[in-house]
Every structure is written in structure tokens, then in C-alpha cells.
Amino acid sequence: MxxxxxxxxxxxxxxxxxxxxxxxxFAVLWATQRAIGFPRDESFYFYAAQNHAGWFELxxxxxxxxxxxxxxxxxxxxxHEHPALMKNLFGLSWLLFHKTLGWLPPAAAFRxxxxxxxxxxxxxxxxxGSAVYGRAAxxxxxxxxxxxxxxxxxxxxxxxxxxxxxxxxxxxxxFWRAQHHPGWFIGCGIAFGLGLATKHNTFFVPVVLAPxxxxxxxxxxxxxxxxxxxxxxxxxxxxxxxxxxxxxxxxIAFAPPGNAPRIVGDVRTDAFIERFTxxxxxxxxxxxxxxxxxxxxxxxxxxxxxxxxxxxxxxxMLVLGPPVLYLCWPYLWHHPVQRVAWWINFHxxxxxxxxxxxxxxxxxxxFPLEYVxxxxxxxxxxxxxxxxxxGFFTALGxxxxxxxRRSGWARAADWQDxxxxxxxxxxxALISLPSVPHFGGVKHWFPSMPFLGVLGGMVxxxxxxxxxxxxxxxxxLTRPAMVAWALTGGxxxxxxxxxxxxxxxxxxxxxxxxxxxxxxxxGGATLGMQRQFWSSHITGVLPWLNENAPQGARxxxxxxxxxxxxxxxxxxxMRTDLRGFEPRGPxxxxxxxxxxxxxxxxxxxxxxxxxxIWEAFGTTRPETGLYVDETPQVLxxxxxxx
Amino acid sequence: xxxxxxxxxxxxxxALRFVWPVQLAVIVALxxxxxxxxxxxxxxxxxxxxxxxxxxxxxxxxxxxxxxxVYPWWADRVRTFIPDSIPVVGYLDDEDDPxxxxxxxxxxxxxxxxxxxxxxxxxxFGRGRTRVGTERAFGNLVLSLWDNGRYRPIRFSAxxxxxxxxxxxxxxxxxxxxxxxxxxxxxCPGPWYLHVKTGWHEVxxxxxxxxxxxxxxxxxxxxxxxxxxxxxxxxxxxxxxYIWDTGFRHGAGNTTTYVRADxxxxxxxxxxxxxxxxxxxxxxxxxxxxxxxxxxxVSVQSRDTDARWICVDALAFDAGGSAPxxxxxxxx
Numbered sequence: 001m002x003x004x005x006x007x008x009x010x011x012x013x014x015x016x017x018x019x020x021x022x023x024x025x026f027a028v029l030w031a032t033q034r035a036i037g038f039p040r041d042e043s044f045y046f047y048a049a050q051n052h053a054g055w056f057e058l059x060x061x062x063x064x065x066x067x068x069x070x071x072x073x074x075x076x077x078x079x080h081e082h083p084a085l086m087k088n089l090f091g092l093s094w095l096l097f098h099k100t101l102g103w104l105p106p107a108a109a110f111r112x113x114x115x116x117x118x119x120x121x122x123x124x125x126x127x128x129g130s131a132v133y134g135r136a137a138x139x140x141x142x143x144x145x146x147x148x149x150x151x152x153x154x155x156x157x158x159x160x161x162x163x164x165x166x167x168x169x170x171x172x173x174x175f176w177r178a179q180h181h182p183g184w185f186i187g188c189g190i191a192f193g194l195g196l197a198t199k200h201n202t203f204f205v206p207v208v209l210a211p212x213x214x215x216x217x218x219x220x221x222x223x224x225x226x227x228x229x230x231x232x233x234x235x236x237x238x239x240x241x242x243x244x245x246x247x248x249x250x251x252i253a254f255a256p257p258g259n260a261p262r263i264v265g266d267v268r269t270d271a272f273i274e275r276f277t278x279x280x281x282x283x284x285x286x287x288x289x290x291x292x293x294x295x296x297x298x299x300x301x302x303x304x305x306x307x308x309x310x311x312x313x314x315x316x317m318l319v320l321g322p323p324v325l326y327l328c329w330p331y332l333w334h335h336p337v338q339r340v341a342w343w344i345n346f347h348x349x350x351x352x353x354x355x356x357x358x359x360x361x362x363x364x365x366x367f368p369l370e371y372v373x374x375x376x377x378x379x380x381x382x383x384x385x386x387x388x389x390x391g392f393f394t395a396l397g398x399x400x401x402x403x404x405r406r407s408g409w410a411r412a413a414d415w416q417d418x419x420x421x422x423x424x425x426x427x428x429a430l431i432s433l434p435s436v437p438h439f440g441g442v443k444h445w446f447p448s449m450p451f452l453g454v455l456g457g458m459v460x461x462x463x464x465x466x467x468x469x470x471x472x473x474x475x476x477l478t479r480p481a482m483v484a485w486a487l488t489g490g491x492x493x494x495x496x497x498x499x500x501x502x503x504x505x506x507x508x509x510x511x512x513x514x515x516x517x518x519x520x521x522x523g524g525a526t527l528g529m530q531r532q533f534w535s536s537h538i539t540g541v542l543p544w545l546n547e548n549a550p551q552g553a554r555x556x557x558x559x560x561x562x563x564x565x566x567x568x569x570x571x572x573x574m575r576t577d578l579r580g581f582e583p584r585g586p587x588x589x590x591x592x593x594x595x596x597x598x599x600x601x602x603x604x605x606x607x608x609x610x611x612x613i614w615e616a617f618g619t620t621r622p623e624t625g626l627y628v629d630e631t632p633q634v635l636x637x638x639x640x641x642x
Numbered sequence: 643x644x645x646x647x648x649x650x651x652x653x654x655x656x657a658l659r660f661v662w663p664v665q666l667a668v669i670v671a672l673x674x675x676x677x678x679x680x681x682x683x684x685x686x687x688x689x690x691x692x693x694x695x696x697x698x699x700x701x702x703x704x705x706x707x708x709x710x711x712v713y714p715w716w717a718d719r720v721r722t723f724i725p726d727s728i729p730v731v732g733y734l735d736d737e738d739d740p741x742x743x744x745x746x747x748x749x750x751x752x753x754x755x756x757x758x759x760x761x762x763x764x765x766x767f768g769r770g771r772t773r774v775g776t777e778r779a780f781g782n783l784v785l786s787l788w789d790n791g792r793y794r795p796i797r798f799s800a801x802x803x804x805x806x807x808x809x810x811x812x813x814x815x816x817x818x819x820x821x822x823x824x825x826x827x828x829x830c831p832g833p834w835y836l837h838v839k840t841g842w843h844e845v846x847x848x849x850x851x852x853x854x855x856x857x858x859x860x861x862x863x864x865x866x867x868x869x870x871x872x873x874x875x876x877x878x879x880x881x882x883x884y885i886w887d888t889g890f891r892h893g894a895g896n897t898t899t900y901v902r903a904d905x906x907x908x909x910x911x912x913x914x915x916x917x918x919x920x921x922x923x924x925x926x927x928x929x930x931x932x933x934x935x936x937x938x939x940v941s942v943q944s945r946d947t948d949a950r951w952i953c954v955d956a957l958a959f960d961a962g963g964s965a966p967x968x969x970x971x972x973x974x
Contacts, residue, residue: 516680522686522756624722
């Protein structure tokens with residue numbers, strides 16, 4: 001077998017490779033996690049996870065009390081703008097490995113579930129790539145994900161961005177497998193529910209998968225009128241429910257306000273949300289959709305299994321997704337509809353934070369349309385980005401050739417090519433919308449990256465196969481399989497080498513990374529790009545503080561939350577006698593009176609804070625700083641007036 | 643299973659026959675280039691020893707009033723190596739900064755960094771300036787001394803002479819409420835922002851040592867009077883702009899701020915309007931006449947007070963040197 005042959009049915013070697021990839025990814029992440037600081041978000045999630053752990057303790061000791069809404073709200077109200085699944089896992093891990101067994105410091109314990117979930121990306125993406133394009137493609141996809149420094153950095157965090165990328169991948173994986181294996185449609189529904197319980201990005205997965213379900217059902221029901229009739233009934237049911245929901249939305253949005261304040265489309269949506277209650281038309285419609293789906297799918301399966309499978313995968317997402325979300329998130333248990341409505345509403349109106357891009361501070365929409373593509377090109381090592389981009393456009397070209405009925409190029413593209421292309425495109429397209437917040441850097445379109453990896457793998461596999469074919473045609477090969485592996489291995493080693501060098505050099509400051517296209521980290525600074533993502537690079541100056549700050553010194557770690565300050569101390573990264581200080585704004589008077597040291601995090605939009613430090617401390621000279629490839633990241637000042 | 647073979651079942655069209663080899667060539671070439679880039683990058687960076695060598699030269703040869711200017715604009719690690727007495731300038735889009743207050747400029751450049759374009763930078767920076775002696779290289783750091791032809795001998799600098807002035811609130815009916823000096827600032831009755839103080843502020847990425855003046859709101863004005871500021875001056879300059887992100891704010895509550903300079907007798911010398919959304923320092927050359935008095939009076943007014951943080955700098959120049967710039971960057 002050569003590395004280019006599709007592994008249509010999983011073989012023993014693939015199981016071994018998948019496990020090696022999973023354990024290898026976990027081992028590397030585990031070995032490197034301690035050096036990575038706590039971004040602002042992660043400190044919030046640590047705290048939320050600790051709350052959730054408290055609820056689990058109550059559940060184990062006083063189950064009936066734990067199930068009361070008052071108890072649930074007490075433990076789950078904090079950070080309820082994000083669902084609970086990952087925070088539950090972080091909390092349980094902390095409870096077990098830190099609080100109960102005492103084996104690990106808190107941060108490492110919180111992060112274990114995140115490391116496991118991130119590691120799971122490798123085997124999933126390997127399986128998809130190897131099944132369709134051969135093992136070389138699967139290996140490239142799996143390994144390349146972790147050789148993108150920003151993805152590697154985020155894979156360590158007890159946060160949601162890599163987990164939701166894994167969840168998105170899991171849903172697509174389950175959908176894809178469901179087309180070949182009868183039981184996997186249920187897995188698709190469960191995966192969707194877990195994705196919803198991870199982060200709201202998952203709402204968009206059905207939008208991407210629905211056309212594939214419909215296409216496959218249509219294709220398989222050709223010449224099967226009864227199967228097609230049932231498929232049409234299912235589509236009609238969903239259309240009817242969608243129209244009913246739209247009417248309901250309009251009715252709620254424009255109904256008389258009554259006594260409660262209401263400005264739809266702005267901030268005051270209290271009345272709007274209040275109208276979502278459990279015993280409501282919204283719930284009834286969902287119930288009807290579920291019942292109709294189950295009934296139609298049961299009948300359809302009796303008629304035709306092939307037509308059933310794609311629709312069942314989609315139907316399972318509807319039937320199982322919301323209940324799984326509900327089960328994973330106790331905060332919804334007593335007020336499911338109302339609190340889900342609040343959750344959606346929160347993200348529909350999210351704030352915009354400033355973000356530095358090509359010498360401009362992006363502060364409000366409309367954001368540049370090319371932003372996501374440009375930033376991806378500048379933050380993914382070029383040796384990985386090039387195959388990904390080529391794979392994307394090659395697959396797109398082949399799909400175009402099929403649509404235009406100009407087949408004959410390599411192979412006819414099938415729906416799987418389109419599946420990877422659509423999922424690679426979806427998150428990038430979504431975040432590219434000029435009205436969508438852009439402050440998250442690259443992490444908000446992580447769900448696209450594994451699919452770009454698969455498409456990149458396709459290029460490696462096909463291009464290497466071409467060389468081997470040419471050699472074989474000249475009859476110069478005695479051991480074609482070995483030559484194929486050697487050639488592919490050599491190409492992949494060459495592609496991975498620059499990314500590996502860059503990853504090793506940048507660690508643990510992965511969010512500072514810029515690719516060769518941007519000119520590396522210094523080139524990124526010259527281009528006027530964001531230096532870092534929210535405060536985790538503070539670890540670069542903590543050793544100096546630990547060594548030089550007087551006992552009990554008051555320290556302002558700019559943009560480091562009070563929670564993260566405590567976390568650094570609890571995890572042994574910062575001396576416990578140091579006291580935190582946080583001014584209410586860039587006030588020199590306040591900083592002068594309150595801080596002995598100030599560590600300014602270089603964000604372009606915060607320069608006034610650094611000016612306030614200069615003014616407060618009577619100096620423009622930092623004592624020390626974290627400079628990554630010369631670029632200022634964190635600057636530490638001492639109060640010269642004391 | 644719904645897959646087909648990845649290998650060509652039929653010969654591809656002629657034009658597409660070389661798609662895979664071309665792609666392979668592209669990715670291999672890019673990977674080689676990337677590998678060379680990553681391996682060579684550390685050798686393009688200066689070491690601490692390089693910085694210490696530069697610091698030695700500066701401590702030995704720099705004179706009071708000299709400034710260190712860094713290229714690229716963000717590469718200011720030298721700040722951690724040299725004493726506070728030698729100012730370091732570097733900010734986004736700084737290449738056209740006239741550096742009016744500095745007769746000599748030490749340009750510390752890193753031409754080997756990726757995306758560096760020292761020649762392009764010098765084409766702007768070098769206008770009106772002359773290199774003195776030869777440049778010296780310390781590893782990847784290149785130090786050169788420049789005579790700043792855009793330097794202006796300064797007779798009076800408002801931020802430096804703030805304590806010699808007087809500050810008051812002037813209401814539309816003519817009533818004046820005095821704002822007494824409190825050691826480092828004038829403090830007016832009212833909210834926290836009603837004070838006048840010299841300090842460091844950011845004006846569209848540029849660090850400026852300037853005077854904080856916040857309009858009191860309505861038709862009232864905050865007035866700074868500087869007696870003798872224009873005495874014997876050939877010409878003078880007023881610079882003003884919004885501090886930090888207040889220049890960006892353009893909500894309903896943000897109104898235009900008007901900054902006026904007159905000669906104390908009421909003869910207007912310059913008017914600068916700062917509408918919401920206008921970022922960066924705005925510059926006005928004061929229209930001095932033989933009849934202008936010696937007092938410089940600067941006032942700020944804005945109907946609304948939301949996010950109207952104003953930075954003011956005013957300079958009066960001796961005879962000699964070039965005319966004050968009407969464009970280009972600021973003059974820290």
C-alpha cells in the first residue's frame with residue numbers, strides 16, 4: 001500500500017496511527033503547557049470552572065438541593081454567556097486532580113480536558129484525510145494543525161476556541177461516517193449537542209451540512225419515488241417549521257411592549273426575551289419538528305437505507321442536539337427557553353474591542369473584508385499555508401469542473417471534496433463579514449483549519465503520487481511503495497521543518513507569531529499588526545519581578561485580570577507576597593500612588609496607559625521587558641518616585 | 643463508500659496535466675525559502691552586547707538635547723540600555739517627525755530585520771538633515787548621527803513653562819473663575835478633568851509631552867494665559883489634538899472642540915477646530931504681527947464634555963532656523 005491510496009475501511013495500522021497521533025499530541029501539549037500564561041479569558045473560565053466544581057460537590061453531597069434553581073444559579077450564573085460543557089470538564093478535572101488528589105497545580109488540572117479535546121483533533125482529521133486521499137493526506141492534516149504556532153498555543157488553554165474547532169470537526173466527522181455506517185447518525189446528533197454545549201459557533205454547522213444531506217438524499221432517491229416522497233415530506237416539515245419560527249419571531253419582536261421596556265435590535269430586549277418561556281409556541285414548534293422528524297425518518301428507513309442516512313444525520317442534530325445541550329448545562333434546567341434566548345441575544349450584540357491591523361486600529365464595523373484571509377496568510381507558516389490554499393482552490397476547481405461537466409481532471413470531485421471545502425470556508429466566511437467582531441485574532445476561525453489541513457494533505461498526496469507515477473512509468477522503481485513513502489515523508493518533513501523551527505522559537509508566546517510572509521514577528525510589527533493576544537505574555541517578566549521586587553511590593557500587571565493575578569500566585573509562577581493593583585483608567589496620579597511596578601502589555605490601543613506610567617513613575621525607561629524577536633511585548637517599569 | 647480513486651482514471655486535459663507537479667514545485671520552493679528564513683532570522687537580531695556597545699557610545703558622545711530615533715519605529719529595546727536623560731523616539735508613521743526640539747539626532751536602525759526598508763525611510767527622514775560622520779555598526783545595529791536641519795531654537799515652550807502662567811474658566815457672561823496652581827497643575831473647581839497640567843499623553847500613537855486642557859462644557863472656556871510667551875519671538879506654533887481614543891469617538895455626545903490662541907489683548911492668532919473623529923495633532927502657525935502682545939492665551943471650548951481630552955503644545959521660536967513646519971509629524 002502506498003501513502004496515496006484511500007483507506008476506505010479503517011485498517012489496524014490506522015487505528016495505531018490514530019492513537020499515536022492522539023497520545024503524541026497530548027504528550028507534547030502536556031509537556032509544554034506550564035510555560036503558557038493565562039490570557040484574560042482563561043482566568044474567567046478557571047473561576048467559572050471552580051464554581052461548576054462547587055456545584056458538582058453539592059450534587060454529590062446534597063443532590064436534591066443541587067437541583068434547585070437557586071443552587072444552580074449560584075454556581076452557574078457567572079460567565080453564563082458561554083455554555084457549560086467545557087467548564088464542567090475543567091471543574092471536574094480540577095476537583096479530581098488538584099483538590100482531591102493533590103497531584104497537580106490548579107492550572108494544569110483545569111487544562112487537562114482542553115488538552116485531551118485538542119489532541120482528539122489529530123485522529124479525527126487523520127481518519128478523514130486518510131480515508132479519502134490516503135494516509136499521507138491524513139498525516140499532513142493531523143500534524144500540521146499543531147505546527148501552526150497560534151493553534152498550538154490555543155490548544156493548551158482551558159478555553160473554548162480549540163474545543164469548538166474539535167466539536168465542529170466531530171460533527172462533520174460523524175456526519176461523514178454516518179454515510180457509510182448505520183449507527184453514526186446518532187453520533188452526529190450527539191456531537192452536535194456537545195458542540196452546542198461547547199460554544200455558539202456550532203449553531204452554524206447545520207447551515208453547512210444541510211445542503212450535503214439534501215444533495216445526498218436527492219442523489220440516492222433517484223429512481224426511488226417512495227423514498228423521495230418521504231425525503232420531500234421531511235424538507236416540507238422543516239420549511240413549515242422555519243416559516244412558523246420566523247412568524248413567531250416577528251410576532252414577538254413587534255408585539256406591543258406591555259409594561260416592560262423593549263427596543264428590538266438595540267440593547268433593551270428584556271421584553272423580547274421574557275416572551276420566550278418553556279410553555280410557549282417556540283417549544284411547541286420544536287416538539288412538532290422532533291416528532292415529525294422521528295416519524296418520517298422511521299418510515300423512510302423502511303423504504304430506503306441510502307436515502308435515510310444523510311437525512312437521519314441531519315435529523316439527529318435537530319432531535320438530539322438541543323437535549324444534549326440542555327443536559328450539559330444545568331443553568332438551562334429550570335428556564336431553558338428564556339436562558340437560551342438570552343444567550344443568543346448576548347452574542348448577537350457582542351461588543352467590539354480594538355484590534356491592530358496593517359497600521360490601523362479596527363474599533364468598529366465595517367471591518368475589512370479581506371481581514372481573515374490576510375491574517376490567516378500572515379499567521380500560518382507559509383510551508384503549511386501554501387498546500388492548504390492550493391488544496392482549497394484545487395478542490396474548488398475540480399468541483400467547478402464537475403458542475404460545468406468538464407471532468408477528466410485527475411478524478412471527478414465528489415461530495416467529500418465539497419464537504420471539506422465548505423467547512424474550510426464556513427468559519428472564515430462567517431468571521432469575514434464586516435459586521436462580525438474581529439477582536440479574537442485568529443481563534444474565531446479555528447474550526448476551518450482542520451479542513452484546510454485535509455485539503456493541504458490532498459495536494460501533498462496527489463503531487464507526490466504524480467512523481468511516483470512518473471518514476472514508475474520509466475520503470476526506474478524497484479520498490480514503489482517504499483519510494484512513495486520516502487518521497488512523501490521527505491516532502492512532509494520539508495514542509496514541517498520551518499513551522500517546527502518557528503514553533504519552538506516562539507513558544508510560549510504563540511500569539512505573537514507571524515509567518516514568513518509577514519516577515520516573522522519583526523515583520524508583523526513593521527506591518528502594523530497586533531503584537532499579542534490579551535496578557536498571557538506577562539510570564540516573560542514575572543521571573544524578573546520575583547527576583548527583584550521588594551517584599552510586599554504593589555504591582556500593576558496591565559490587562560492581567562485580578563483572577564489571573566491570583567492564578568499566577570496559586571500556581572507558583574509569581575511570589576505570593578506581591579500585591580496586585582489596578583487603576584480605573586490611564587490615571588498617572590492613581591498609578592503613582594498605587595504601584596511600585598507596572599508591567600505594560602503592548603497593545604497599540606493602550607499606549608495612553610504607558611504614557612500614564614511614564615508620567616506616574618517619572619521615567620520613560622523600562623527596567624526590563626519581554627522582547628520577542630526584538631518586538632516589545634511587555635514592558636516593566638519601576639516607580640522611580642518611591 | 644462514496645469515494646472514487648484519487649488517481650486519474652482517464653488522462654487529464656493537456657493544460658491540467660502539470661497541475662500536481664507545479665503545485666509540488668511551488669510548495670517545495672516555498673518550504674525551502676521558509677526554512678532558510680526561519681534559520682537565518684536569529685542572525686538578523688541584535689544581541690544585548692550590541693545594545694551595550696551602542697549605549698557606551700551614546701553615554702560618551704551624546705549631548706544634552708540630543709535624541710535617539712529608532713528604525714523600525716517599534717524597535718526601541720535600546721530604552722532599557724541607555725539612561726533616561728537621552729530621549730528615545732519611535733512611533734507609528736514617525737519618519738516625517740521634524741523633531742523641532744532636537745539639534746542632533748542619533749538614528750539607531752536595524753536594516754537587517756525583515757520588512758526593513760531603510761532607504762525608503764531615509765528618503766523621508768533625511769529631508770533637511772545631514773549625516774555627521776560615518777555610520778557605525780554594532781552587530782545588526784547601525785548608529786548614525788544626524789544634524790537636524792529642522793531644529794528650531796526655542797524661546798518659549800508652553801509645556802515647560804506652564805507654572806509661569808495663569809488659568810481660569812471664562813463664562814459667556816465674562817465671569818472668570820480662577821484655577822489656582824497646586825504645585826504641578828492648575829486645578830479648577832468642578833469635575834476631575836478640569837485641570838491644566840503638563841504630562842505625557844498619546845495622540846494618535848505618538849507620545850507627546852503636552853498640556854492637558856479639557857473644555858468645561860457649554861459656551862464656557864478653559865483659558866491658559868502665558869505672559870511673556872511671545873516676547874521677542876519670530877514666530878510661534880500651536881499644536882493640539884485629542885488624547886488617546888477620544889479622537890476616535892464620534893457619538894452623539896461628542897461635539898467639536900475649538901482651540902483658540904490669541905495674544906492676550908484679544909487679537910486672534912490661530913483657531914483650530916477638532917471635530918469628533920479627527921485624530922492626530924493639528925498644527926497652526928500663529929499669525930504674529932508687530933502689534934501682537936507678548937502674552938499667549940490658549941483657550942478650549944466644547945459644548946459637550948464627553949471624551950474631550952485635549953492635548954496642547956505651544957512653542958515660540960527665536961529668529962533663525964527654518965520656518966515652522968505646517969505639515970508632518972509632531973515635535974516631542
